[in-house]
Amino acid sequence: MDPIIRINNISYTYPGSDKPALDALSLDILPGTFTAVLGSNGSGKSTLAKHLNAILVPSAGKVYVDGMDTTDEGNLLAIRRRVGMVFQNPDNQIVANVVEDDVAFAPENLGVEPHEIRRRVDAALRLVGMYDFRMHAPHLLSGGQKQRVAIAGVLAMDPQVLVLDEPTAMLDPRGRREVLAAAESLCRERGITVVLITHHMDEAIRADRVLVLDKGRIALDGAPGEIFSQTAALEALRLTVPETTALITRLNAAGMRLPTDALTDEACAAAIMEALS
Amino acid sequence: MSLIELRDLTHIYSQGTPFEKTAIDNVSLTIDAGRTVALIGHTGSGKSTLISHLNALLKPTSGTVLLDGQDIFASKASIRATRFRVGVVFQYPEYQLFEETVFADIAYGPKNLKLDEPEIDRRVREAAAFVGLDAGVFDRSPLELSGGQKRRAAIAGVLAMEPDVLVLDEPTAGLDPAGREDLLARLFRWHEIRGATILLVTHDMSIANRCERLVVMSEGKIVLDGTPEEVFAHDGQLLSIGLDLPAPAHIAKLLRERGLDLPAGIYTLDRLAQAILALRGKGAGPC
Amino acid sequence: MLKDITLGQYFPGDTPVHRLDPRTKLLLTVAYIAAIFMVGSWGGYALVFAALVCVCAVAHIRPKALLKGLKPLVFIIVFTAILNLFFTRGDDVLFQWKALRVTYTGLERAVSMVLRILLLVSGTFLLTYTTSPLAITDGLEKLLSPLKKLHVPVYELSLMMCIALRFIPTLIEETDRIMSAQKARGADLETGTLPERAKALLPLLIPLFISAFRRADELALAMECRCYNGGEGRTRMKQLHMSWRDGVAFLLGAALIAGILLLRRLGI
Numbered sequence: 001m002d003p004i005i006r007i008n009n010i011s012y013t014y015p016g017s018d019k020p021a022l023d024a025l026s027l028d029i030l031p032g033t034f035t036a037v038l039g040s041n042g043s044g045k046s047t048l049a050k051h052l053n054a055i056l057v058p059s060a061g062k063v064y065v066d067g068m069d070t071t072d073e074g075n076l077l078a079i080r081r082r083v084g085m086v087f088q089n090p091d092n093q094i095v096a097n098v099v100e101d102d103v104a105f106a107p108e109n110l111g112v113e114p115h116e117i118r119r120r121v122d123a124a125l126r127l128v129g130m131y132d133f134r135m136h137a138p139h140l141l142s143g144g145q146k147q148r149v150a151i152a153g154v155l156a157m158d159p160q161v162l163v164l165d166e167p168t169a170m171l172d173p174r175g176r177r178e179v180l181a182a183a184e185s186l187c188r189e190r191g192i193t194v195v196l197i198t199h200h201m202d203e204a205i206r207a208d209r210v211l212v213l214d215k216g217r218i219a220l221d222g223a224p225g226e227i228f229s230q231t232a233a234l235e236a237l238r239l240t241v242p243e244t245t246a247l248i249t250r251l252n253a254a255g256m257r258l259p260t261d262a263l264t265d266e267a268c269a270a271a272i273m274e275a276l277s
Numbered sequence: 278m279s280l281i282e283l284r285d286l287t288h289i290y291s292q293g294t295p296f297e298k299t300a301i302d303n304v305s306l307t308i309d310a311g312r313t314v315a316l317i318g319h320t321g322s323g324k325s326t327l328i329s330h331l332n333a334l335l336k337p338t339s340g341t342v343l344l345d346g347q348d349i350f351a352s353k354a355s356i357r358a359t360r361f362r363v364g365v366v367f368q369y370p371e372y373q374l375f376e377e378t379v380f381a382d383i384a385y386g387p388k389n390l391k392l393d394e395p396e397i398d399r400r401v402r403e404a405a406a407f408v409g410l411d412a413g414v415f416d417r418s419p420l421e422l423s424g425g426q427k428r429r430a431a432i433a434g435v436l437a438m439e440p441d442v443l444v445l446d447e448p449t450a451g452l453d454p455a456g457r458e459d460l461l462a463r464l465f466r467w468h469e470i471r472g473a474t475i476l477l478v479t480h481d482m483s484i485a486n487r488c489e490r491l492v493v494m495s496e497g498k499i500v501l502d503g504t505p506e507e508v509f510a511h512d513g514q515l516l517s518i519g520l521d522l523p524a525p526a527h528i529a530k531l532l533r534e535r536g537l538d539l540p541a542g543i544y545t546l547d548r549l550a551q552a553i554l555a556l557r558g559k560g561a562g563p564c
Numbered sequence: 565m566l567k568d569i570t571l572g573q574y575f576p577g578d579t580p581v582h583r584l585d586p587r588t589k590l591l592l593t594v595a596y597i598a599a600i601f602m603v604g605s606w607g608g609y610a611l612v613f614a615a616l617v618c619v620c621a622v623a624h625i626r627p628k629a630l631l632k633g634l635k636p637l638v639f640i641i642v643f644t645a646i647l648n649l650f651f652t653r654g655d656d657v658l659f660q661w662k663a664l665r666v667t668y669t670g671l672e673r674a675v676s677m678v679l680r681i682l683l684l685v686s687g688t689f690l691l692t693y694t695t696s697p698l699a700i701t702d703g704l705e706k707l708l709s710p711l712k713k714l715h716v717p718v719y720e721l722s723l724m725m726c727i728a729l730r731f732i733p734t735l736i737e738e739t740d741r742i743m744s745a746q747k748a749r750g751a752d753l754e755t756g757t758l759p760e761r762a763k764a765l766l767p768l769l770i771p772l773f774i775s776a777f778r779r780a781d782e783l784a785l786a787m788e789c790r791c792y793n794g795g796e797g798r799t800r801m802k803q804l805h806m807s808w809r810d811g812v813a814f815l816l817g818a819a820l821i822a823g824i825l826l827l828r829r830l831g832i
Binding site: 053055077080081084085087089091092093094095096097098100101104105106107109110111112114117118121137138139150153154157 | 799
């Protein structure tokens, strides 16, 4: 399968900085996959996200989205339409004061026919479970609801890739669950490629692939089970392991033999039950 | 000896309009001096409204707030005195930074206290050291700091008032795991050294379970109140009001549901691991 | 608290008035304002008042809501009344006490000015009560679109208005939050001399500006990510269209103006 996003040896340094935010990084993202990007503050994960839809272009190297070079200005709209991006603060990405008008913003920009906009807006709001709120004022919604409206707002472009840049950092547990469930179902049921930037380890465990960034480079890359069993390596990168992994490590040290890839609370409990019986 | 006491506190927003909303519904609560308490609840549970009463920013619709047995709303002077004794760090406090230098910003509270220069200087330096802010940044603009440093500077601005009670609303929101651990450790160390009371407002259970006492709010009422062990024993109730459990408590709940005989109230990895290993020793799996 | 201020005077509803095209309502409001200034007799005022009452009834707006809206204007109304009452020159003196003199012309002028203000303001309130800010923006954009030929950025202006409306509640909340945070550090915004108080506002204003700029920055980025590319080539999900209702509204508006002119001619 051809990658939907191909990142070829890119470097990026912010103007006025002497340290590169991204340093000779290469990465292929396959269509329909769920990738989680982890890293401490300043590891370069947000900078990487901004390269995926040509908000930033690399100082050296190339990024190709669906085969299109992001440094070519002529590709700009075509790239942004394919790669939707949702940011941390839901308040600062909602444009209109009625939910459905906000969701219509992107297709309106793209010059889509009014009937088709209506269809896309309704479909996008249904996909994130916000259809019943289409006439509401955004500022009266909860954080999780606002963030789902923001997701619907990019879904209305019919994107192939959804990039979520720390979408849950400002949400409470209920809001986090809502947003993560929406992202996961978009990937699993609609085949949309999802790239989730986060520093919550437990949000990464449902991904197909976990990348850990450090100083603008990929430090670790693999399935969640492979990554999270490397306790020492993660701690050196200022990250922690999920508590399921910590528990399994502790129990295995005491002589139990549990699989290290039982990452969700459910899988962990099931593995313990099996070992005890 | 209770330091703070809320008696039948009720707060209604926009009373008498169609937007009327009861944020706090007849809450009574006492907090003893020198304790660490976590106030837990999801957004809209009333916890933020509640803390705004503790330093007299909001006046209750009915009920009283006592500090050392005195009504804090008794006079203008008592309101002002309360603001300095009960330090509140709101969510995302970095957005309150405004002075030209980091030093001046941390000194804003002590200056309002009308302290003399040497005392202000001492307090700023001590507070900065407590939160782990290097003296090298004192002369820089707060806007030039990194996100984590801004957060620390803002918290230092409240610590420098040397309050008897420190209230922090989601102090670690948005920080990475290492930053979170470091900041929490520093705040608890400040509590130990100064003997001050800490009230942590959070929905993050991995922070809450470090406090001696947990108070859980939902829909403007206190629904659970006790030690972490007592509160986490009500795992079903916590989940039903939209809160998380600490991962060990959640795994313990799942194991119990699968028929494992674990004691109630487990919420740390240590206890959970011990309990599981003890069962393995007895070979007591489900039949 | 700032939160208690209710902004955006729109009362959602589904009455014939609510369902009118915003362009119709905007044009009729302009016509209504012109009509008020055409009134030249007491009968004319009565007619305009009757029209206002009818629209209120159809739109299910309670008179109480209109009166509430007029409250902040009491000062201006009283001021206008006094000015006209005591400072209109004339010979038909009704009442005199030392230098204060009230003439019949003055009384007439005072009453008619107050009536004008009341009718004018209530009429424009009816527009904002029955039309969402967004619909008003849309209507304005469509009405002003001929100006695009003169290179007036009509779309950008209406988008700016729309975003401003969207961010008012957010910024009010933010002001509240920063005010609380500074008060918690002992800021005293209420006492002191005027220069002292102005200086005490800095801890509020500086963070507010910084935050507004940060939000603007992030919003611009989010808009770019959603393919915002200026007004050129944009389509709209919601198309405005006029129906028979709008025709009826225009006819009624014309009838009102005709009635006013007729009454004026007749001097009733």
